[in-house]
Amino acid sequence: MEFSIQSTWDSSPVDHDPIKITFSDGQTGLTMKVSGPFFNDPAAPPGPAGHAFPGLWDYEVVESFFLDSTTENYLEVEVCPHGQHLVLLLSGVRHAFMQLLPMVFTSRIEGDKWTGEALIPWSYFPPNVNKMNSYAIHGSGERRTYEALYPIPKEEVAPGQAPNFHRLEYFQNFRLQSIMGEEWVQPESALWKRKQP
Numbered sequence: 001m002e003f004s005i006q007s008t009w010d011s012s013p014v015d016h017d018p019i020k021i022t023f024s025d026g027q028t029g030l031t032m033k034v035s036g037p038f039f040n041d042p043a044a045p046p047g048p049a050g051h052a053f054p055g056l057w058d059y060e061v062v063e064s065f066f067l068d069s070t071t072e073n074y075l076e077v078e079v080c081p082h083g084q085h086l087v088l089l090l091s092g093v094r095h096a097f098m099q100l101l102p103m104v105f106t107s108r109i110e111g112d113k114w115t116g117e118a119l120i121p122w123s124y125f126p127p128n129v130n131k132m133n134s135y136a137i138h139g140s141g142e143r144r145t146y147e148a149l150y151p152i153p154k155e156e157v158a159p160g161q162a163p164n165f166h167r168l169e170y171f172q173n174f175r176l177q178s179i180m181g182e183e184w185v186q187p188e189s190a191l192w193k194r195k196q197p
Contacts, residue, residue, distance in 0.1 A: 001179050005036075005062075005136050009146040009163040011154045019062055019136040019147070023179055029121040030176070034062045038081050038114040039138040049083025049107070052100040056086040057137065062116075064134040066125055067171050073126035073195055074168070081114040083107045087124060091195045093166050098191065123189040125176070132174030135165050 004018040019036035039060055047053040056078045057063070067074040072093060078086040087101040101124060107116035134149040146163035150172045177184055 003134060003149055005134060005147045005149050007148060007151040009135070009148045009151050009165075010157045010161075011151040014145075014147055021062065021064060021134050021149075025180055026119045029119045030125070030179070032064060032077065032079070032118045032120055034079055034114075034116040034118075036062075036114065036136070038109050038112050040081075041138060041143070042140045044082035045080060045084050047084050050105065051084060052086055052102065053080070053084035054086065054100060056080055056084055059084075060138040062134070062136045063165065065132065065165070065171065066129045066174070067131040067133075067168055068126045068128045069131045069168065069171070070128065071126070071195070072168060073192065075120075075124050075126060075129075077103070077118065077120055077124075079105055079107070079116050079118055081107055081109055081116065083116075085118065087120075089124065089126075089191060093168060097195070122187045123191050125186065125189065126192050126195070127186065127189070129176055129186075130173065131168070131171035133165070133171040 002022045004020050006018045016037050022033040024031045045053045045059045061078050061080050063078045065076050073091050076088040085103050085105040087103050088096045089098040090096045105118040136147040139145045150170050
């Protein structure tokens with residue numbers, strides 16, 4: 001299942017080849033592959049590749065969010081061309097109850113392109129995922145650019161409004177069974193047990 005981020009957060013077309021995200025069966029989790037242009041702006045985060053990095057959203061990053069819209073439980077996965085990652089579990093808008101979770105992620109930069117591959121453990125996904133959105137961020141200062149797979153429609157953008165990737169009402173339908181097969185049952189997660197209604 002492949003997606004292309006072709007719009008800014010407020011529904012203008014991007015001015016470069018789109019970032020592409022592919023989801024597939026990784027056996028013990030969901031494989032997330034990212035490919036696209038490498039902007040090298042801002043510079044790499046000051047942390048080792050392959051490790052979680054707090055505040056990764058301040059760097060060049062691609063993010064995917066997986067939501068159960070009935071509970072507002074969601075998973076946020078961020079990956080960086082330089083090899084760092086950030087995983088957060090949230091219950092309610094912006095209410096992270098776990099973060100800096102470990103994840104296998106590798107990336108490779110070749111000239112002005114980069115690729116990355118993450119294996120997101122099933123235990124990180126909230127039960128009953130039914131919505132998703134993905135984002136890409138790059139640039140510094142006034143060149144900072146925020147892009148969205150499912151952006152806010154132009155007519156709904158208020159004057160002076162800033163980008164906000166936690167606008168869950170703009171997420172679109174997504175089912176893990178579309179990747180794993182209709183008979184697949186998501187494994188139960190001890191991480192989410194206490195967050196069930």
